[in-house]
Amino acid sequence: MELTGAEILVKSLEQLKVTHVFGYPGATILPVFHALAKTHIQIIVNSNEQSCAFSAAGFSRSSDKVGVAIVTSGPAITNTLTAVADCNVDSVPILVVAGQVPQRKLGSDEFQHINVTEVFAKASKKVILITDNSDVETVVKDAYFLARSGKPGPVVIDFPLDAQRKMAHYKQQDPDIYRLKYEDESHLGRNQCREFFQLLQGAKRPLLYIGGGLNSIAASEKIREFNHLFNIPSINSIMGKGILNESLDTSLGMLGMFGIPYANMAIQETDLFVAFGVRWDDRVTQRVGDPGLEADIAYFDINAEKVQEVRVTRKPKFSFIGDAKIALEDLLEYAKENNIKLNIKEWQERASYLKRAFQLNYNRNTESIQQAEALDLLSSLLTEQTKITTGVGNHQMLAAQYLKILQPKSFFAASGFGTMGFALPCAIGVHYANSEATVIAIDGDSSIKMNMGEIHTIGSLGLPIKILLLNNHGDGMVRDIQDADYQQLHTATERSFDANFAQIAKECGFTFCRKIKDRQDLEPSLREMLSATGPSFLEIVTDRNEMIYPRIPIGKGYRDMILGPFIRKTLAS
Numbered sequence: 001m002e003l004t005g006a007e008i009l010v011k012s013l014e015q016l017k018v019t020h021v022f023g024y025p026g027a028t029i030l031p032v033f034h035a036l037a038k039t040h041i042q043i044i045v046n047s048n049e050q051s052c053a054f055s056a057a058g059f060s061r062s063s064d065k066v067g068v069a070i071v072t073s074g075p076a077i078t079n080t081l082t083a084v085a086d087c088n089v090d091s092v093p094i095l096v097v098a099g100q101v102p103q104r105k106l107g108s109d110e111f112q113h114i115n116v117t118e119v120f121a122k123a124s125k126k127v128i129l130i131t132d133n134s135d136v137e138t139v140v141k142d143a144y145f146l147a148r149s150g151k152p153g154p155v156v157i158d159f160p161l162d163a164q165r166k167m168a169h170y171k172q173q174d175p176d177i178y179r180l181k182y183e184d185e186s187h188l189g190r191n192q193c194r195e196f197f198q199l200l201q202g203a204k205r206p207l208l209y210i211g212g213g214l215n216s217i218a219a220s221e222k223i224r225e226f227n228h229l230f231n232i233p234s235i236n237s238i239m240g241k242g243i244l245n246e247s248l249d250t251s252l253g254m255l256g257m258f259g260i261p262y263a264n265m266a267i268q269e270t271d272l273f274v275a276f277g278v279r280w281d282d283r284v285t286q287r288v289g290d291p292g293l294e295a296d297i298a299y300f301d302i303n304a305e306k307v308q309e310v311r312v313t314r315k316p317k318f319s320f321i322g323d324a325k326i327a328l329e330d331l332l333e334y335a336k337e338n339n340i341k342l343n344i345k346e347w348q349e350r351a352s353y354l355k356r357a358f359q360l361n362y363n364r365n366t367e368s369i370q371q372a373e374a375l376d377l378l379s380s381l382l383t384e385q386t387k388i389t390t391g392v393g394n395h396q397m398l399a400a401q402y403l404k405i406l407q408p409k410s411f412f413a414a415s416g417f418g419t420m421g422f423a424l425p426c427a428i429g430v431h432y433a434n435s436e437a438t439v440i441a442i443d444g445d446s447s448i449k450m451n452m453g454e455i456h457t458i459g460s461l462g463l464p465i466k467i468l469l470l471n472n473h474g475d476g477m478v479r480d481i482q483d484a485d486y487q488q489l490h491t492a493t494e495r496s497f498d499a500n501f502a503q504i505a506k507e508c509g510f511t512f513c514r515k516i517k518d519r520q521d522l523e524p525s526l527r528e529m530l531s532a533t534g535p536s537f538l539e540i541v542t543d544r545n546e547m548i549y550p551r552i553p554i555g556k557g558y559r560d561m562i563l564g565p566f567i568r569k570t571l572a573s
């Protein structure tokens with residue numbers, strides 16, 4: 001079949017079972033949009049291209065598919081740069097297709113031209129410039145599976161206008177050829193399984209550390225099965241929320257700079273740290289292997305470079321480069337065959353004691369609503385069908401602390417890059433990948449302003465997304481740093497102007513819109529928002545002076561965790 005390059009791209013997407021693309025049109029990408037119009041692929045038009053890429057990321061993060069963003073050249077593709085970099089850090093597979101000036105104009109000062117390969121080289125997994133010599137079908141199908149293979153990440157396709165119009169033969173190759181090319185087949189041998197279990201059975205206080213690498217449907221099922229067998233106390237990174245059900249006694253939640261007290265305590269007591277799919281980020285503050293945290297380490301990750309680095313810097317007793325799901329299958333098989341049992345009852349009891357004794361808490365003696373209070377209440381109303389996105393700031397960290405996430409792929413935050421403006425566009429992608437889910441975007445007053453156009457997208461499309469805005473009239477998280485290190489001088493972090501965000505949402509077509517500031521309205525409004533049907537917006541005015549606890553000062557370790565004035569030991573040992 002003879003088709004244009006643009007048509008081949010779109011046909012390939014159809015063959016890859018792409019159902020939605022998040023896009024914004026412009027002259028150099030019009031052939032692709034024109035070809036899309038003749039298919040069943042739905043185009044969701046966001047308010048800017050950063051949002052297109054974040055919606056594509058939300059689609060990928062919340063499913064096992066690859067989200068697709070399609071944009072024009074120059075300022076449109078550079079608008080996606082931040083979201084692409086965000087995906088790169090958090091290992092989120094997306095495909096970004098951008099129009100480009102005709103090939104003979106590449107490198108000139110042509111209108112809306114930028115060298116995409118150079119600009120995106122360090123921010124993406126791969127950039128592919130299509131030329132007359134490229135086979136568009138191969139490029140697209142290969143890019144899709146490359147994005148989700150190994151350490152997943154964003155792939156950018158730079159598509160000159162003339163190449164979009166060039167006729168070529170469409171071979172209709174089976175996409176499976178490309179999927180199989182990237183299939184990871186590394187298995188744990190029996191000796192490795194034996195070695196691992198010897199280490200595990202020798203430990204008195206093993207601790208699982210779960211990261212985003214296990215956040216696929218298949219891998220999370222395996223780790224759940226593994227821990228159903230052993231009930232090893234666990235902690236997680238922010239990317240690992242919900243992989244193990246956070247309401248379990250031994251599931252201790254997020255560790256780190258703003259980690260949960262008992263998670264940060266357990267890491268000080270473990271003698272075997274079993275890390276799956278984590279990247280040893282500096283926000284987890286002090287790392288196992290540093291002085292004071294001398295536990296043995298077992299480390300599983302698909303990112304060879306990271307495992308090799310950890311082998312040098314942390315000297316793990318056991319490590320494995322490969323797909324954690326396969327490793328877990330191998331371990332499970334070995335454990336069942338050899339009837340492996342652990343003798344860690346005391347440690348399990350200790351973990352559940354820590355969880356009950358050092359619960360999170362906040363200021364309960366003030367008139368103004370606390371962000372923590374609203375999120376604590378919301379946590380009690382979550383179901384297994386709820387999916388959460390957040391902005392960046394105190395509201396994000398408090399959401400990560402307070403919300404007990406019950407299912408994998410249910411909590412989405414810009415974790416490694418910390419990009420404000422993430423919550424709304426990500427929620428749109430999550431909705432399209434999970435039309436039955438209740439999607440709640442929890443945002444801060446500053447974060448929401450970064451992509452406020454998406455209030456328009458959500459409202460105008462009538463999407464049943466719930467926005468929970470925690471408005472403390474400023475950049476709470478940065479203001480806190482100023483309190484600690486900059487003589488309480490709140491330069492550029494306070495916003496006293498009181499815009500009525502809920503009213504703006506109403507104008508954009510939201511059907512439930514409310515702004516509250518009194519405690520008595522908190523629970524009824526939250527409940528009403530949750531049971532409302534169309535686009536819903538609840539703005540809660542919260543205490544500007546609320547500080548986030550616990551916290552570990554920058555450069556300090558877990559022993560230096562500050563519990564703050566409200567968290568208390570509530571249970572004798």
Ligand SMILES: Cc1ncc(C[n+]2csc(CCOP(=O)(O)OP(=O)(O)O)c2C)c(N)n1
Nearest residue numbers: 393394395420444445446447474475476477
């Ligand atoms: C794009 C971007 N710009 C700046 C920052 C730095 N920053 C981190 S948190 C924060 C404040 C966020 O304020 P808000 O969304 O209101 O959340 P709050 O901390 O008040 O809950 C800022 C400015 C960032 N992370 N991302």
Ligand SMILES: [Mg+2]
Nearest residue numbers: 444445474476
């Ligand atoms: Mg704020």
